[in-house]
Amino acid sequence: MTRRVVILAPEPIRPKMAGMGIRALELARVLRSEFDVRLLVGNDPAEAASAAGDVPVVAVTPGHLAAAALNADAAIVSGHAANWWFHQVPGVPVAADLYDPFFVENLHYASTLGEATAFHDRATLDLALARADFFLCASAEQRLFYAGGLYTAGRVGPRNFPTDPTLSGLLAVVPFGVPGEPASGDRAAGRRLLNVPPEGPLVFFGGIY
Numbered sequence: 001m002t003r004r005v006v007i008l009a010p011e012p013i014r015p016k017m018a019g020m021g022i023r024a025l026e027l028a029r030v031l032r033s034e035f036d037v038r039l040l041v042g043n044d045p046a047e048a049a050s051a052a053g054d055v056p057v058v059a060v061t062p063g064h065l066a067a068a069a070l071n072a073d074a075a076i077v078s079g080h081a082a083n084w085w086f087h088q089v090p091g092v093p094v095a096a097d098l099y100d101p102f103f104v105e106n107l108h109y110a111s112t113l114g115e116a117t118a119f120h121d122r123a124t125l126d127l128a129l130a131r132a133d134f135f136l137c138a139s140a141e142q143r144l145f146y147a148g149g150l151y152t153a154g155r156v157g158p159r160n161f162p163t164d165p166t167l168s169g170l171l172a173v174v175p176f177g178v179p180g181e182p183a184s185g186d187r188a189a190g191r192r193l194l195n196v197p198p199e200g201p202l203v204f205f206g207g208i209y
Contacts, residue, residue, distance in 0.1 A: 003073040004036040006058075006092075008065070010079030012043035015051050019176075020079055020100055026177035027076060027097070028055045040068050042081075065089055076136070080124055086131045096132035098125075098146055099176065129153040135171045143173050 007028050011021040028039045038058050041048040045059040060068045062084045069075065069089045077085045078097035085094065103121035110118055128135075129149055137143050147167055150156050156167065164170070191198055 002034075002036045004038065004071055005031055006038045006040055006069060006072045006075045007031075008040045008060075008075065008077045008081050008085055009042065009048075010077075010081040013039065013041045013048040013051050013057065014043060017051065023097065023099060023177060024076075024078070025052060025055065026179065027174070028052070030177070038068075038072075040065070063088075077128075077132075080120075082128055082132075083124055086127055093133045094131070095134040095136055096128040097136040097174075098128065099136060099138035099142070099174070101142070101145075125149070126153070129155060134169075136174045137171065138174065138176050140173060143171060146171060 007024050009021060009024040011018050011024075013021050013025055017025070024039065028037050031037050032055060037055060039048070039052055039055050040060045041057050042060060042062070045057050048057040048059075058068055062081075065084055065088045069092050072092050075085065075089070075092050075094045076097055077094055079100065079102065082096060103118075103125050106113060106117055106121055130153055135146060135150070137146050147156070150167070150170065155170065160170070161167075188198060191202075196202065
């Protein structure tokens, strides 16, 4: 019997997506080769299906995740949406995807967002580190950061470190992930639009959208 994995999308799944939506969809596409995958979405399921292709999507609302988790063998959650999962679905093994360190990013905007956002972000991370069974990140640098966080949270110690000193049973690097098809577009036209020279490197500061 093929095991069922549900992935809770923390952002809308649609033809034009932000990074966390892209990440959730691409994880679903990769895992679908071995598992019965369901992508749980909070936006219009028809809109989500238009972007998800052959990945099955299920519409969910924040207060009804337990029903969506029925018959699931495992789950992947991320972001603030993970809080709903941890409070509503205690019995399903879960991996927390920590690829997006939003709690660090938002510190740059503390002067405008206020302390409440920072406290909420920290509580979200603390809950994930305490409750998840496994953790994903996106780079070797992130892995070191989260290994320290897991130690501080009491998840690394004499009960697991002697038999798993590399923490391979707790924390794994999964690169961000983008669609396999090459991006479309005209590079020269893009440079003209930005009014930059036709040759030479461009340095881009920002996310993938």
